Amino acid sequence: MAITANEGKVSQQSTQSTSWLAVILLWVAGIAAAMQFAKFSISYNQVLNHYQIEPALAGASLSIVGVVGLIFGVTAGIIANKVGYFRVLIGALFVGAIMSFLQSLLPSFEWILLSRLLEGFSQLGVVVAAPTIIALLSAPHHKSLTMGLWGTFFGVAFAISGWAGNEILANYDLSGLYFSHALFILFIALVLLFVLDKNESRYRSELPSSGESYVSKLMSIYRNPRTLLPCVVFLFYTCTLVSLLTYLPNFIEDANLTATLQIVLPLVSTTGTFLAGAISQYWLPPQRVAVIAYIGLGVGALLLMLNPVSELHLCAIFGLMIFSAGLIPGAALSLIPRLARNSYEQGNGYGLIAQLGNLGATVGPPLYAAVIAFSGIDGLAIVALIACGFGGLASFLVGRLKPASE
Known part of the structure; x- marks a missing residue:
């Protein structure tokens, strides 16, 4: 059914109602953006074969997207508030569409790396x-x-890419995969351009410019517990979850069971994330959800050290750990609008969460890999327990802050 201008346009409505159409479309935009990781993840071997490059270079084409967030995450929050969130969103989606289209032409690998940047x-x-x-x-x-x-x-993007993306890759090769992503991200950009209110005052902080220098703004963001603590909660999640999803299935000897876990565990994590949002909305404050999640993850890590007697027991423990870890981002993301006093703090929070999230995803896997090589599954459990300790402490400290509405 077509959306008319009056139905589709998000106007200056009361904050007592939720623009569900816009929220869902913005979520789809996030899925399209996360596919910028997923499309190179599922096409890793094809990139290696087509360009005849070293695995390290192919890996760089995958990781360089996250490196940008690691370096410029907080800066992006500052810029977005100044330029306008609507402009940044639409501009970012159009840039993504153009880069995917260029990749579909299969240019030299140097241009691929530039497009990935x-x-x-x-x-x-x-x-x-x-x-x-x-x-x-x-x-x-x-x-x-x-x-x-x-x-x-993020999890939904990888699930869709693993299902539809692999099918496109099998039938239409790299060009078809990247071109289909270009069409998808362009489509959602055009829909949002039509649906969202173009009045930037709707999305920007009403606070006047403080005249602070760029460095002073950065330091104030890092010193602000309302911005920092939810992101620290998120940091120890990304450090751990990416590693658990990567390494836990390798402790199962049955190849079929291992393959099943590689599909099921990401879905378990995604279920936990959405459930955490619902729990935070209707039953418990998000900081308590985060504390409970880290406790559940820690219990799973302790159970691993008891040497489970069967692979089914191992799978049950893996499920507990991944589900508990999946609760954490839903809680951490809910904390940002709960604590932020204005859209400026919200934007800074999401910029910092992108930065620390990428830091955790970058540092976590090699750290866990080194410990696993040294002491196996017990080493993995010990590092997970340490992460739970720090993440749980950050979650507890968040609970000492009053919500912005109080």
Whole structure:
């Protein structure tokens, strides 16, 4: 059914109602942005074969997108508030569409790397602007729910890419995969251009410019516990979850069971993330959800050290750990609009969460790999327990801050 201008346009509505159409479309935009990671993940071997390059270079084409967020995450939050979240979002999506189209032409690998670098800025723009706008378009009694939904975008993107992307790759090769992503991200950019209110005052902080220098702004963001603590909660999640999803299935000797876990565990994590948003909205404050999640993850790590007697027991423990870890981003993302006093703090929070999230995803896997090589599954469990300790402490400290509405 076509959306008319009056139905589709998000206007200056009361904050007591939620613009569900816009929220869902912004979530889809997040999925499209996360596919910038997923499309190179599922096509890794084809990139190696087509360009005849070393695995390290192919790996660089995958990781360079995240490196941009690691370096410029907080900066993106500052810029987005100044330029405008709507402009940043739409511009980032158009840049992403152009880069995917260029990749579909299969240029030299140097151009591929350059396009991936620019995709990193595109992805960062979306993950800073989209959740900020979602929070602003969500009624107070829906914010945790919409943040829980937003937190699932990465897992959903990989699930869709593993299903439809592999099918496209098998039938239409690299060009078809990248071109289909270009069409998808262009489509959602055009839809959002039509649906979202173009009045930037709707999405930007009403605070006047403080005249602070760039460095002073950065330091104030890092010193602000309302911005920092939810992101620290998120940091120890990304450090751990990426590693658990990568290494846990390798401890199962049955090849079929291992393959099943590689499909099921990401879905378990995504389920936990959405459920955390619902729990945070209707039953428990998000900081308590985060504390419980880290406790559940720690219990699973302790059970691993008891040497389970069967692979089925191992799988049950893996499920507990992944589900508990999946609760954490739903809680952490819900904390940002709960604690932020204005859209400026919200944007800074999402920029910092992108930066620390990429830091955790970058540091975690090699750290876990080194410990596993030295002491096996017990080493993995010990590092997970340490991460739970720090993440749980950050979650406890968040609980000492008053929500912005109080």
